[in-house]
Amino acid sequence: MTQTRISWLAIILTFSLAILLELMTLPYMVLFLRPEWIVLVLLYWLIRHPEKIGIATGASIGFLMDIISGSYFGINMLSMSLISYLVLIMHKRLKMFPISQQSIFVFFIVGIQLMVVYTLKSTIGSSDASMSYLWQALSSALIWPVILIISDRLVFSLR
Amino acid sequence: MKLGGPDKTIFVQGPYLAYRLLLAIVLSICLIVVDIRFTQLDSVRSFLSTGLTPVYWLSEFPSHINNGVANLFTSRESLQQELDLLQDRMLVLERKSQKLVSVTAELNRLRELLNASRIVDEGVVVAEMVGISPETDHQYIIIDKGKQDGVYHGQAVLDSHGLMGQVIEISELTSKVLLISDVRHAVPVQINHNGIRAIAYGIGSLNYLELGNVPNTSDIKVDDLLVSSGLGGRFPQGYPVARVSSIEHDSGRSFARIKVKPEAQLDRSRLLLLVFSKESLPRGSN
Numbered sequence: 509m510t511q512t513r514i515s516w517l518a519i520i521l522t523f524s525l526a527i528l529l530e531l532m533t534l535p536y537m538v539l540f541l542r543p544e545w546i547v548l549v550l551l552y553w554l555i556r557h558p559e560k561i562g563i564a565t566g567a568s569i570g571f572l573m574d575i576i577s578g579s580y581f582g583i584n585m586l587s588m589s590l591i592s593y594l595v596l597i598m599h600k601r602l603k604m605f606p607i608s609q610q611s612i613f614v615f616f617i618v619g620i621q622l623m624v625v626y627t628l629k630s631t632i633g634s635s636d637a638s639m640s641y642l643w644q645a646l647s648s649a650l651i652w653p654v655i656l657i658i659s660d661r662l663v664f665s666l667r
Numbered sequence: 668m669k670l671g672g673p674d675k676t677i678f679v680q681g682p683y684l685a686y687r688l689l690l691a692i693v694l695s696i697c698l699i700v701v702d703i704r705f706t707q708l709d710s711v712r713s714f715l716s717t718g719l720t721p722v723y724w725l726s727e728f729p730s731h732i733n734n735g736v737a738n739l740f741t742s743r744e745s746l747q748q749e750l751d752l753l754q755d756r757m758l759v760l761e762r763k764s765q766k767l768v769s770v771t772a773e774l775n776r777l778r779e780l781l782n783a784s785r786i787v788d789e790g791v792v793v794a795e796m797v798g799i800s801p802e803t804d805h806q807y808i809i810i811d812k813g814k815q816d817g818v819y820h821g822q823a824v825l826d827s828h829g830l831m832g833q834v835i836e837i838s839e840l841t842s843k844v845l846l847i848s849d850v851r852h853a854v855p856v857q858i859n860h861n862g863i864r865a866i867a868y869g870i871g872s873l874n875y876l877e878l879g880n881v882p883n884t885s886d887i888k889v890d891d892l893l894v895s896s897g898l899g900g901r902f903p904q905g906y907p908v909a910r911v912s913s914i915e916h917d918s919g920r921s922f923a924r925i926k927v928k929p930e931a932q933l934d935r936s937r938l939l940l941l942v943f944s945k946e947s948l949p950r951g952s953n
Contacts, residue, residue: 530801531726563684567691575715576722577802578836578843581708582698589691596684626804632703 515560518666522549522659523569527576540640543648544618546573550588551614551652552659554595555602566592579625580632587624591617607653615649717838723798723809789903791825791940792816797841804871806849807832810939813840821901823942829907829930830854830895831939846933847908848873856908857896861886864896865925867909873933876909878925883916885923893927903942 526545534542550569553561570588574581594617595602602610622641702708771788798809812818814837822834824844832852836843847854852869856878863885867876881887891911897904909927916923 527722528726531723531798532729534799563687563691567695570695575712576719577800577805578712578716578807579802579805580699580702581712582695582702585698586692586695589688589695593684593688628699629804632699 515557515663515667518663519553519560521666522552522662525549527572531576540643541647542644543651544621544644547588547591547618547621548614548648548652548655549659550592551595551617552655554592555599555610556659556663558596558599561592562596563589563592579629583625583628586628587621590624591621594620607656610656611649611652614652615645618648619645713836713838716836716843717813717840720838720840723841727797790943792943794824794939794941796937796939804850806846806869806871806873806933807835808844808846809841810844810941811841812941813838813842815839817943818842818941823895823902823906825906825940825942826931826936826938827940828932828936829909830902831931831933831936833901834941844939846873847929847931848876848933853879854902854908855896855898856893858887859892859894859907863887864898865893867893867927873929875912875926875928878911878927879922881923881925883918883921883923887911887914887923887925889914892930903944 523546526549529545530542546569550561550566554566567585567589570585571581573584573588577584602613605613619642622645626641792812794810794812796808797811800807810824818834818837820834820837824831824833830847832844832846832849834842835845845852846869847867848869848871850869850871854867855864856867857864863881865878865881868879870877878887878893889911892907893909893911895902895904895906895908907930909929911925912928913926914923915925
């Protein structure tokens with residue numbers, strides 16, 4: 509049971525770090541390449557420890573993202589619960605994938621998440637739709653192995 | 668989500684997952700609809716972003732450290748140099764402002780002759796940027812002045828070169844400033860030398876705005892300065908907004924395509940000015 513508690517600490521820690529990274533000021537030139545840190549951390553936990561978190565956690569994290577980004581409440585919540593569901597129904601296969609294949613999967617999942625967010629926003633009328641979010645999905649996929657290694661280390665040392 | 672002990676490890680299969688998803692989706696759609704339709708959630712948002720102030724502060728921490736280290740290793744000579752430069756610059760600006768006082772007085776006398784209302788001078792408060800929009804499609808910044816400092820909704824924000832944007836959301840200690848380049852933003856302007864009015868729309872790029880509905884025959888040239896016209900009552904009159912950078916005349920269309928470049932350094936300025944009309948200026952500022 510103590511092991512469970514330590515892992516919750518790791519979950520909170522990784523998400524806090526992701527939020528800080530998300531909010532960090534970047535030069536405008538590289539802003540379009542910023543990986544979706546929070547989504548990546550959620551994916552890590554869903555793939556590695558699906559017994560710990562589920563759709564409810566995904567939805568809560570999405571709500572948090574709504575607060576941070578100042579968009580309409582519910583947009584990120586919807587997209588995050590949707591990708592949580594997608595990952596959870598496939599996580600057994602995902603665990604078997606080599607890292608490169610996982611990265612491709614991450615590209616699609618992050619792409620889906622961003623697509624849902626941007627489609628909703630342009631439906632509501634607060635954004636102009638363009639495909640530039642695919643860059644963010646690409647950078648997220650490229651940084652996925654790093655996230656995997658660092659988070660594994662962190663979780664292991666907190667165990 | 669709480670899921671029993673290690674003996675219940677069949678956790679993600681079966682219909683429950685789909686029901687949970689359905690519940691989450693229904694809940695978020697309700698939230699979106701409520702948020703769009705009603706204004707009650709605005710106070711919740713303001714309250715929550717007040718709680719987020721330390722997070723914004725923390726996320727700025729690396730750049731603060733960076734600045735601190737840079738200051739630590741600045742040599743005496745370069746500081747002295749900078750000081751000299753700034754003093755020179757101050758002299759020049761002071762001379763200009765001396766002239767400005769007399770010119771303003773003269774202008775007001777002339778306006779009195781015409782029975783027009785006097786131009787009210789505005790005051791400013793310096794604010795520092797503490798965060799930028801985490802979204803790539805929206806352009807706003809977060810500044811370190813909030814309700815406690817008397818910031819109000821719709822207040823104009825400048826940097827040392829020109830108009831930057833307006834306050835759209837206020838929490839206790841910080842507030843959010845929508846930049847003039849955001850797709851949701853438009854600012855009424857006029858051309859400085861001949862007074863032709865137009866509206867500058869943000870198009871989501873920090874480098875360009877677009878002038879809407881300007882007839883092909885208008886007297887606008889490249890490099891003309893656009894200043895805020897004060898129409899609409901949001902922005903004070905006469906602050907530089909942008910400079911015309913390209914004009915395309917398309918004979919198939921009745922309006923010219925005019926791109927203008929913002930005067931303010933939207934992606935670089937850290938120190939900003941909040942414009943207060945003299946009456947609303949908080950105590951202890953100039």
